[in-house]
Amino acid sequence: EADIYQTPRYLVIGTGKKITLECSQTMGHDKMYWYQQDPGMELHLIHYSYGVNSTEKGDLSSESTVSRIRTEHFPLTLESARPSHTSQYLCASSPGQGYNSPLHFGNGTRLTVT
């Protein structure tokens, strides 16, 4: 098992609240990612980072933001949660080099916005 941690595991909040999903890894990986996963659907990339102070938006349009101030930490923030944000959010990391390196995933945060 990879050492990548996500908190909280489950979160139920009301519409309009600001939330931050935490993700930390202890492997020293340069690359980190946030994916959104809905039941029976493929993972969609919402943000990624190739190192400290580097962040990019992914393929899926998202109203969230991320930061990468430290190598091990990649939090995702929703300024104003809406019911459409209800989903599972998966954080992942991988080493900086090599095409064959796997993604190491956390166990996800299941977010419900009421």
Next chain:
Amino acid sequence: KNQVEQSPQSLIILEGKNCTLQCNYTVSPFSNLRWYKQDTGRGPVSLTIMTFSENTKSNGRYTATLDADTKQSSLHITASQLSDSASYICVVREYSGGGADGLTFGKGTHLIIQP
């Protein structure tokens, strides 16, 4: 547009039986193909990776095959166990990389092993 299609969408088999999951892709140029296992409530875990020059690779009771000419891969599970119940996700990487490593994900096959 790059696509990864997996079949079947779901599968139920009895414990001890074998099964084969399919993955077809249109990703080009191709770099590698990886199978992940995702247990309920957990993140995906890598099972095996196939590069262009490989056509078979095993990991315990899991055997992956790749036909790069027809752009098809399969994951064969031998002597299934209850712990094999999970979703199996096929992920194909584009050679040129692109944004965030150029990964295209399939929707997965949901496998249920019944005692």
